[in-house]
Amino acid sequence: MTGSRSKTAVLWSVVWFNLITLSLPTIIILGASFTSGNIVQFPPDGFSLKWYGKLWLLEDFKAAFLRTVYVSVICTLISIPSGTLAAIALARYRIRFRTALQVYLLLPFTIPLVVSGLGMMIIFGEIRILGQLWPVGVALCVINLPFMIWAVSATVNALDPDLENAAANCGAPPLQAFLTVTLPAVMPGVITGALLMFILAFNEFLVSLFLTDARIVTLPVSIYNSIRSVITPDLAAVSVVYIVIAFVAVWLLDRLVGLELFLRSK
Amino acid sequence: MSSDKPAFKYPLSWRILDHAENVAALWPRRWSPLTGYLLLLPALLLVFVLVIGLVYIFDYSLHELDLATYRLKDAFSLVNYHVALKSATYRTVVLRSLGASFIVTAITTVLAFPYAYVMVRARSSGTRKFLLISLFLPFFIGQVVRAYGWLIILGKEGLLNTLLASLGLPPIKLIYNYPAVVLGLVQYMLPFAVLLIAPAITAIGEEIELASESLGANWVKTFRHVVIPLAKPGLVGSAVVVFTLTLTDFAMPEILGGGTTDFIANSIYDGFFQLSNPGLGSALSMILVTLGSVFVTVLFSLAGTGTLVSRENVR
Numbered sequence: 001m002t003g004s005r006s007k008t009a010v011l012w013s014v015v016w017f018n019l020i021t022l023s024l025p026t027i028i029i030l031g032a033s034f035t036s037g038n039i040v041q042f043p044p045d046g047f048s049l050k051w052y053g054k055l056w057l058l059e060d061f062k063a064a065f066l067r068t069v070y071v072s073v074i075c076t077l078i079s080i081p082s083g084t085l086a087a088i089a090l091a092r093y094r095i096r097f098r099t100a101l102q103v104y105l106l107l108p109f110t111i112p113l114v115v116s117g118l119g120m121m122i123i124f125g126e127i128r129i130l131g132q133l134w135p136v137g138v139a140l141c142v143i144n145l146p147f148m149i150w151a152v153s154a155t156v157n158a159l160d161p162d163l164e165n166a167a168a169n170c171g172a173p174p175l176q177a178f179l180t181v182t183l184p185a186v187m188p189g190v191i192t193g194a195l196l197m198f199i200l201a202f203n204e205f206l207v208s209l210f211l212t213d214a215r216i217v218t219l220p221v222s223i224y225n226s227i228r229s230v231i232t233p234d235l236a237a238v239s240v241v242y243i244v245i246a247f248v249a250v251w252l253l254d255r256l257v258g259l260e261l262f263l264r265s266k
Numbered sequence: 267m268s269s270d271k272p273a274f275k276y277p278l279s280w281r282i283l284d285h286a287e288n289v290a291a292l293w294p295r296r297w298s299p300l301t302g303y304l305l306l307l308p309a310l311l312l313v314f315v316l317v318i319g320l321v322y323i324f325d326y327s328l329h330e331l332d333l334a335t336y337r338l339k340d341a342f343s344l345v346n347y348h349v350a351l352k353s354a355t356y357r358t359v360v361l362r363s364l365g366a367s368f369i370v371t372a373i374t375t376v377l378a379f380p381y382a383y384v385m386v387r388a389r390s391s392g393t394r395k396f397l398l399i400s401l402f403l404p405f406f407i408g409q410v411v412r413a414y415g416w417l418i419i420l421g422k423e424g425l426l427n428t429l430l431a432s433l434g435l436p437p438i439k440l441i442y443n444y445p446a447v448v449l450g451l452v453q454y455m456l457p458f459a460v461l462l463i464a465p466a467i468t469a470i471g472e473e474i475e476l477a478s479e480s481l482g483a484n485w486v487k488t489f490r491h492v493v494i495p496l497a498k499p500g501l502v503g504s505a506v507v508v509f510t511l512t513l514t515d516f517a518m519p520e521i522l523g524g525g526t527t528d529f530i531a532n533s534i535y536d537g538f539f540q541l542s543n544p545g546l547g548s549a550l551s552m553i554l555v556t557l558g559s560v561f562v563t564v565l566f567s568l569a570g571t572g573t574l575v576s577r578e579n580v581r
């Protein structure tokens with residue numbers, strides 16, 4: 001960074017304000033989950049891990065957690081092939097109406113989530129799959145698919161087409177060139193995208209609210225339902241599950257592709 | 267005529283690949299112009315679910331609720347739009363959502379730009395990593411959990427009110443109001459905004475800033491006349507995303523607003539599940555879709571598409 005001391009002071013004070021705003025809820029939830037009291041209060045009653053112990057006894061929580069993992073896995077498994085192939089097709093093949101198709105594939109972002117959720121609720125009701133768990137995974141894939149396509153597109157665009165030409169020139173049939181040259185080259189994008197899809201599906205609340213009922217409620221919805229009744233420290237411990245998963249996801253993302261990837265200009 | 271050498275054995279992976287290649291060859295050569303569309307097909311079909319959903323909602327919005335049976339009447343009518351546009355309640359809700367979108371976009375942009383700038387220009391990679399991690403952690407924690415954190419901080423017996431009480435001050439009502447919703451939304455939008463602005467700043471060579479400063483501009487002038495104009499594509503992209511996400515948000519007004527500061531999405535939800543009137547809820551949905559599209563179109567035509575629509579060259 002160039003420039004004067006006043007620049008550093010002004011910019012860094014904004015940055016610190018941001019850092020506090022960004023991390024305060026997380027820190028407070030972590031703190032609240034370690035209380036030994038029966039209510040969330042300040043200062044906490046004392047330190048204990050008892051709410052984490054209770055977590056294992058909450059059957060509702062465990063079931064909701066497993067359901068959330070299940071829908072997130074479905075979402076990720078569908079998005080990997082569909083998003084990867086779409087990104088490769090858009091970057092590598094002669095497609096008419098490319099811009100129109102790109103805009104169409106951004107529809108999950110441009111249609112408000114509440115409308116997408118209600119629309120899918122109506123459709124799933126019409127074809128009588130509302131109330132099952134797997135359609136929730138499909139729905140979560142649909143609304144986040146542009147993330148997958150974007151992540152893979154970035155790596156396809158960075159791949160020199162001459163590498164694929166060279167493979168073909170050396171006698172590789174199309175599929176072999178695809179599997180041994182194109183696919184390994186775009187793998188970082190696929191991994192980034194898959195990780196984003198999983199974590200976003202794991203956190204998705206509004207669409208799950210429309211598509212689940214009391215029998216198949218997912219974790220974000222069950223946290224939301226508990227917030228509306230009474231706030232107890234066990235809810236903080238449940239929320240810590242999310243914080244831990246976020247830590248793991250950030251660590252994985254950094255190890256696998258490097259967070260600096262997101263600062264690169266196109 | 268016997269050979270001592272064992273016959274060369276094809277590795278299994280080669281055989282599998284050959285079979286796969288034969289299967290792929292079933293796709294006739296003259297269809298090869300269609301290969302791209304074939305690869306696109308799964309994604310197109312997935313997104314098509316949303317199109318069908320939108321068609322259903324549009325259809326619902328054109329049918330009035332029959333209060334005798336609580337089903338939508340068969341006849342087409344514009345009653346739902348009439349109700350939605352005439353009602354003072356819904357007008358307040360729409361104006362509140364739009365107002366919040368402008369406020370949140372403004373605050374988020376002002377906060378996110380310095381963060382993105384410091385992060386991109388940081389000399390030490392450690393600082394950059396710290397700023398990135400601080401950004402990604404909340405990004406990966408959903409709205410509900412973050413809103414819950416704010417409830418613990420701002421609640422009636424929360425952190426801030428306990429601090430006030432220990433100073434001998436009376437408690438103040440910090441949640442279930444507009445500022446709380448705006449705070450929650452700004453915190454939610456910050457990572458989106460920074461991640462959309464940062465690549466635009468990376469694209470600005472640092473030597474351009476140095477040139478500006480060596481010609482006598484102080485850093486404020488350099489920002490105003492060089493950095494911010496050059497970062498415009500990122501700023502436009504960030505503004506569009508933050509504005510539309512705020513306009514359509516449900517969780518923050520629901521949890522931090524506690525029913526006092528409903529946005530359009532909350533009214534749509536209530537239309538469907540409290541009033542059991544899918545027609546009215548659908549009409550509100552169509553109004554929300556229209557508002558969002560109009561805003562995006564206006565901003566794009568004023569400021570260009572920014573970084574959101576890529577124009578990569580294809581061979």
